[in-house]
Amino acid sequence: RDGAFVPAVVVGTGYGAAVTALRLAEAGERVLMLEMGRWWDRPGADGRVFCGMLDPDRRSSWFRTRTAAPLGSFLWLDVVDRNIEPYAGVLDRVDFGSMAVYAGRGVGGGSLVNGGMAVAPRRDYLQRVLPRVDAAEMYRRYFPRARAMLRVNGIDRTWFEGTEWYRYSRVAREQAARAGLRSVFLDNVYDFRHMRREADGTAPRSALAGELIYGNNHGRMSLDKTYLAAALRTGRVTIAPLHRAKSLRRRRAGGYVLTVERSDETGRRTAVKEIGCRRLFLGAGSLGTTELLLRARETGALPDLGPEIGRGWGPNGNVMAARANHGTDPTGCHQSTVPALGLDDWDDPRHPVFAEVTPVPAGTETWISLYIAITRNPERGTFVYDRATDRMGLRWTRDQNRPAVDAARSFFDRVNRANRTDYRYDLFGPRAKAFADDFTYHPLGGCVLGRATDSYGRIPGHPGLYVTDGSLVPGSLGVNPFLTITALAERNIERIVRQDVLPASGR
Ligand code: FDA
Numbered sequence: 001r002d003g004a005f006v007p008a009v010v011v012g013t014g015y016g017a018a019v020t021a022l023r024l025a026e027a028g029e030r031v032l033m034l035e036m037g038r039w040w041d042r043p044g045a046d047g048r049v050f051c052g053m054l055d056p057d058r059r060s061s062w063f064r065t066r067t068a069a070p071l072g073s074f075l076w077l078d079v080v081d082r083n084i085e086p087y088a089g090v091l092d093r094v095d096f097g098s099m100a101v102y103a104g105r106g107v108g109g110g111s112l113v114n115g116g117m118a119v120a121p122r123r124d125y126l127q128r129v130l131p132r133v134d135a136a137e138m139y140r141r142y143f144p145r146a147r148a149m150l151r152v153n154g155i156d157r158t159w160f161e162g163t164e165w166y167r168y169s170r171v172a173r174e175q176a177a178r179a180g181l182r183s184v185f186l187d188n189v190y191d192f193r194h195m196r197r198e199a200d201g202t203a204p205r206s207a208l209a210g211e212l213i214y215g216n217n218h219g220r221m222s223l224d225k226t227y228l229a230a231a232l233r234t235g236r237v238t239i240a241p242l243h244r245a246k247s248l249r250r251r252r253a254g255g256y257v258l259t260v261e262r263s264d265e266t267g268r269r270t271a272v273k274e275i276g277c278r279r280l281f282l283g284a285g286s287l288g289t290t291e292l293l294l295r296a297r298e299t300g301a302l303p304d305l306g307p308e309i310g311r312g313w314g315p316n317g318n319v320m321a322a323r324a325n326h327g328t329d330p331t332g333c334h335q336s337t338v339p340a341l342g343l344d345d346w347d348d349p350r351h352p353v354f355a356e357v358t359p360v361p362a363g364t365e366t367w368i369s370l371y372i373a374i375t376r377n378p379e380r381g382t383f384v385y386d387r388a389t390d391r392m393g394l395r396w397t398r399d400q401n402r403p404a405v406d407a408a409r410s411f412f413d414r415v416n417r418a419n420r421t422d423y424r425y426d427l428f429g430p431r432a433k434a435f436a437d438d439f440t441y442h443p444l445g446g447c448v449l450g451r452a453t454d455s456y457g458r459i460p461g462h463p464g465l466y467v468t469d470g471s472l473v474p475g476s477l478g479v480n481p482f483l484t485i486t487a488l489a490e491r492n493i494e495r496i497v498r499q500d501v502l503p504a505s506g507r
Contacts, residue, residue, distance in 0.1 A: 004273070009031070009032050011281070011283060013109055014285055015111065015223065016486075018231065019227055019486055034275075035241045036242065041224070053214060055082075057082070065083060066083050068081065073429055074427065097393075101439070107223075107228065108224045108228065111482070115441075117480045118189055118482065119342070120139070120484070122478060129478075130474075138488075143483065145487070150189050150221065150226055152483070153192055155185060155192045165336040172331075175325075175329075176343045183344070189226075191219050212338070248302070253276075255464050256276070256280040257277075259274055279466070283469045289469055290446030290471050291383070293467075294309055310382055310384065310446060311383075313446050314474070316374055317373075319435050319437050321370075325367040326421065332365070333363060336359060352376045353408065368424055368427075377475075401437040442477075447471040456495045472488060
């Protein structure tokens with residue numbers, strides 16, 4: 001039996017998925033969205049939906065017994081993480097040996113946990129990484145559409161220059177300027193007007209109360225407030241949380257059948273369902289989408305999926321670094337969690353770096369400047385399916401991050417030389433380490449546009465099967481990815497609605 005039938009299923013509720021569901025529904029399609037995480041709309045016993053970074057509880061993490069914060073230590077001591085009860089928490093860390101990937105879990109995907117930085121890539125770099133995409137059209141049409149829908153906004157410069165909450169950014173800017181490095185303001189989807197009210201004491205605090213990677217209780221324009229809210233308003237979209245798409249196969253009458261596991265928030269499986277559809281859109285993120293397709297190919301369910309599935313993965317050259325400032329350069333006890341400033345050295349021919357100044361919201365003076373650097377690392381990883389464990393692994397060695405670390409070192413050595421400062425070696429685990437190169441916030445690739453799919457995310461030879469998320473981008477973008485993932489999904493679904501959906505429906 002092929003089970004229940006829905007015309008269109010979208011797996012995931014992150015950026016690519018949310019755009020796709022909205023535009024399909026506007027075109028008249030009925031859409032079911034499957035999301036393995038929970039809805040984050042009900043307060044817990046403490047009256048808050050999300051927990052903070054300094055007091056993490058089970059809501060913080062996806063089925064772990066201890067939190068795994070990116071900045072895991074202080075003076076090499078394991079004082080940041082907490083023991084917790086396993087639960088369907090909002091932030092996942094998927095460990096693949098020498099690389100770990102952070103990802104959001106819940107209705108809204110990465111938009112629930114990310115830094116909110118909405119940055120468009122350099123036009124020449126976009127052209128280089130996605131040569132099949134008309135860059136001019138992206139900047140003219142799809143980036144503006146994505147920015148408007150996501151409610152991207154900028155910080156008030158006068159407020160930025162005066163407020164204690166961004167002293168850490170101003171200090172980092174001054175030090176970068178001494179090294180001849182240019183700084184740029186970063187737009188965000190956190191509502192900066194709300195943040196100013198937080199500072200005035202007229203709105204409840206979130207960014208100014210140490211909330212970010214485990215969710216924001218106020219101020220954040222996550223997808224459940226933007227694209228997904230619009231999708232639900234059409235009346236044609238249903239979101240099924242705590243539903244994990246496990247496998248897919250062809251449907252006899254055309255289309256696809258998904259096997260879906262439903263669980264409760266403690267991880268207990270409560271049902272296994274089969275859902276048939278005419279069109280299947282995979283928006284489960286770089287890891288989720290690639291795993292579904294690899295499993296389908298390797299188990300023989302969809303044996304004709306091509307060899308490009310699983311290839312072209314990269315961590316967007318992510319490297320984290322921290323510097324120790326002089327006692328005369330305090331970075332402030334009060335730090336907004338929302339980054340607002342970047343240091344742009346992407347034009348450096350040997351070591352292009354785009355580094356964002358990130359907070360250390362410890363509530364006390366630390367004299368630390370912390371950065372997430374995006375570098376141009378040409379190395380790529382490959383996903384492989386392991387039949388014995390029925391799980392996906394990543395072929396990625398520690399050495400493959402060498403180009404990223406070399407670039408970060410060249411960049412921050414310049415800042416240190418100009419300011420006579422040094423790195424902090426105590427923040428990234430129990431061993432002395434200046435660069436965190438073993439995790440990424442920006443998993444990209446696995447089903448690359450124009451290689452694993454056609455130029456619009458269609459999987460060749462598989463009518464009605466589409467990819468619509470970060471797995472389309474081949475490993476590197478030069479900036480934070482969600483604005484591009486959103487704009488690309490807008491571009492792709494516009495074409496798919498016009499060429500595939502409307503002609504078939506007779507609308
Ligand atoms: P995304 O990961 O958003 O969504 C996929 C969804 O599918 C998830 O909700 C997941 O639970 C669900 N799913 C997966 N497998 C499934 C299955 N089998 N069945 C059902 N559901 C499934 N980017 C940026 O531009 N600016 C920034 O400031 C930051 N900062 C940042 C900080 C942190 C801590 C993280 C973790 C990430 C960022 N990012 C970021 C990255 C950004 O969040 C990321 O690039 C996007 O969320 C990726 O969007 P996608 O649409 O690809 O998937």
